[in-house]
Amino acid sequence: MGVFERITGDGYEQVVYCSDDQSGLKAIIAIHSTAMGPALGGTRFYPYDNEEEAIIDVLRLSKGMTYKAAAAGLDLGGGKAVIIGDPKRDKSEELLRAYGRFVETLGGRYITAADVGTTLEDMDTARRETRWVTGCSHTYGGSGDPSPVTAYGVLQGIKACSLDVFGDASLKNRTVALQGVGKVGHALCGYLVEEGAKVTIADIDVDNLARAVADFGVETTVLADIHKMDVDIFAPCALGGGINDETINEFNCKIIAGAANNQLARPEHGDKLRDLGILYAPDFVINAGGLINVEDELRGYDRERAMQKVLGIYKAMQLIFGLAKERGISTSQAANEYAEDRIRKISRIRLVRTAEYGPSSSN
Numbered sequence: 001m002g003v004f005e006r007i008t009g010d011g012y013e014q015v016v017y018c019s020d021d022q023s024g025l026k027a028i029i030a031i032h033s034t035a036m037g038p039a040l041g042g043t044r045f046y047p048y049d050n051e052e053e054a055i056i057d058v059l060r061l062s063k064g065m066t067y068k069a070a071a072a073g074l075d076l077g078g079g080k081a082v083i084i085g086d087p088k089r090d091k092s093e094e095l096l097r098a099y100g101r102f103v104e105t106l107g108g109r110y111i112t113a114a115d116v117g118t119t120l121e122d123m124d125t126a127r128r129e130t131r132w133v134t135g136c137s138h139t140y141g142g143s144g145d146p147s148p149v150t151a152y153g154v155l156q157g158i159k160a161c162s163l164d165v166f167g168d169a170s171l172k173n174r175t176v177a178l179q180g181v182g183k184v185g186h187a188l189c190g191y192l193v194e195e196g197a198k199v200t201i202a203d204i205d206v207d208n209l210a211r212a213v214a215d216f217g218v219e220t221t222v223l224a225d226i227h228k229m230d231v232d233i234f235a236p237c238a239l240g241g242g243i244n245d246e247t248i249n250e251f252n253c254k255i256i257a258g259a260a261n262n263q264l265a266r267p268e269h270g271d272k273l274r275d276l277g278i279l280y281a282p283d284f285v286i287n288a289g290g291l292i293n294v295e296d297e298l299r300g301y302d303r304e305r306a307m308q309k310v311l312g313i314y315k316a317m318q319l320i321f322g323l324a325k326e327r328g329i330s331t332s333q334a335a336n337e338y339a340e341d342r343i344r345k346i347s348r349i350r351l352v353r354t355a356e357y358g359p360s361s362s363n
């Protein structure tokens with residue numbers, strides 16, 4: 001299928017192929033939408049088997065960013081970039097700077113950040129060639145690693161779920177099965193323990209597992225059992241696709257709320273969770289803390305202000321749960337409709353404003 005065929009009809013604005021022979025850079029930048037503001041989204045550095053896989057991924061991820069920004073109430077559009085290659089083998093200063101120069105050519109229509117396979121330090125390197133980078137280190141006026149802020153947002157989402165299901169937002173003595181104690185999961189584990197929750201964890205990485213046990217004194221279980229545990233809350237903080245045909249009937253929790261992206265293997269799994277009486281916290285709403293954090297960099301980073309904005313995830317979840325009940329739909333569908341509604345309304349205002357006063361400075 002050609003690129004035009006893929007992007008037409010789904011709102012995509014632009015796809016840019018970037019190639020630099022000298023450094024070996026092969027990247028694709030996808031701008032899904034700038035209707036709400038500049039398209040912000042991370043750069044994934046990944047050894048895709050072929051170009052087809054890379055284009056599918058970048059298109060899917062960039063559209064997801066539009067929805068995430070909209071649901072978080074940010075004046076941002078959605079974009080994403082992929083660099084094709086093995087970050088361990090192919091990453092170099094030369095390549096990252098070549099990539100930065102391509103980002104610069106887009107004049108701020110696309111703003112990048114770190115993602116799978118890229119780091120804070122990589123963003124600092126790209127920043128030497130372009131202004132349009134967020135998630136840089138503190139020394140460069142950046143906001144640093146967003147993961148603890150993402151975790152703080154997930155905590156707010158879990159509290160909103162708890163209020164909805166148990167009539168009490170307090171997590172004291174609530175049981176939580178936490179899958180994945182990496183950057184976000186570790187910080188979340190700390191927050192949960194602080195709130196008085198009883199946490200059990202599992203991770204394929206034994207070092208990460210041991211670190212969480214040492215830091216927080218939590219229990220562990222085997223990988224295969226974590227999502228089946230009889231608990232109040234299952235918090236997936238590892239990889240996406242964990243709610244699938246195989247696992248859907250194995251959950252023994254009242255709430256699924258975690259940081260992982262793309263948790264539902266297919267949209268129908270959201271409906272199925274509703275039928276099972278499990279409250280699902282839509283991933284792109286509950287894990288928006290990191291995006292909210294890097295967005296704040298565009299105004300001159302202020303940690304306090306960013307954390308205040310992250311508290312808004314609690315309210316956003318409540319709005320979505322209300323919408324789902326009112327319309328008799330799943331929370332995942334309600335989240336999509338909530339985001340689409342905001343995109344429609346705000347982009348209309350921006351169009352009128354642009355016609356009257358010229359393009360806004362943020363776009």
Ligand code: NAD
Nearest residue numbers: 146147150180181182183184203204205238259260261290
């Ligand atoms: P990470 O790589 O630091 O942590 C992931 C952890 O999950 C690792 O400890 C890893 O060993 C573990 N893991 C992998 N496969 C597993 C499995 N099958 N079972 C149990 N554990 C497994 O990543 P992260 O930054 O903490 O992100 C976690 C998730 O949250 C990802 O899906 C990511 O896309 C999403 N997310 C992260 C952020 C952020 O700010 N870092 C923001 C939004 C969404």
